Ligand SMILES: Nc1ncnc2c1ncn2[C@@H]1O[C@H](COP(=O)(O)OP(=O)(O)O)[C@@H](O)[C@H]1O
């Protein structure tokens with residue numbers, strides 16, 4: 001089982017939104033079964049899941065202390081992918097969650113505040129030795145800010161080419177427990193999510209391969 005953690009010190013960066021959407025995209029791409037884990041005490045992801053009608057992805061309740069053991073149990077239960085949402089902070093609890101990750105996705109809005117703050121999240125993830133990519137979220141169409149954000153983030157690491165735009169359907173679809181893929185399967189937001197998942201999956205496979213080769217060389 002692969003474990004993807006969504007992390008970003010900034011609140012409102014889009015962690016919870018992307019956790020739900022990536023999970024649905026992975027299921028749709030045949031990369032499930034997917035289980036979501038809500039490690040944010042605010043419980044936004046769980047609240048979304050609780051009003052959701054569809055059976056997949058699953059949601060596994062846990063505490064941060066129990067997370068490592070829970071992940072072992074979920075892998076044994078046959079889940080292919082676990083996606084973990086985290087609170088917006090830099091705390092020991094988040095470091096612990098990141099240590100359980102195979103791969104970290106760092107959502108970042110293309111704003112000066114968010115870009116200045118991203119260094120601390122990157123330090124935390126790199127400190128744990130985890131591979132990561134940035135996803136630019138809530139981008140306005142044709143904004144120069146987006147181009148500048150991609151350039152700035154590229155200095156720290158890989159940026160997903162699938163930019164997530166600012167659209168009301170991302171928030172609107174989640175009101176009744178759905179995602180953009182489920183409210184408009186053929187829409188631009190759904191295409192973005194499919195593309196983002198494809199990229200994250202490929203990057204994760206790359207880093208898994210590199211890690212295995214590294215272990216083999218030792
Ligand atoms: N791509 C997007 N377009 C429009 N609104 C978005 C988008 N992503 C997130 N939002 C909205 O922005 C707010 C913060 O997103 P959220 O996923 O809760 O961030 P976080 O979990 O990082 O705090 C929410 O109100 C959410 O509905």
Ligand SMILES: [Mg+2]
Nearest residue numbers: 015016040044
């Ligand atoms: Mg959140």
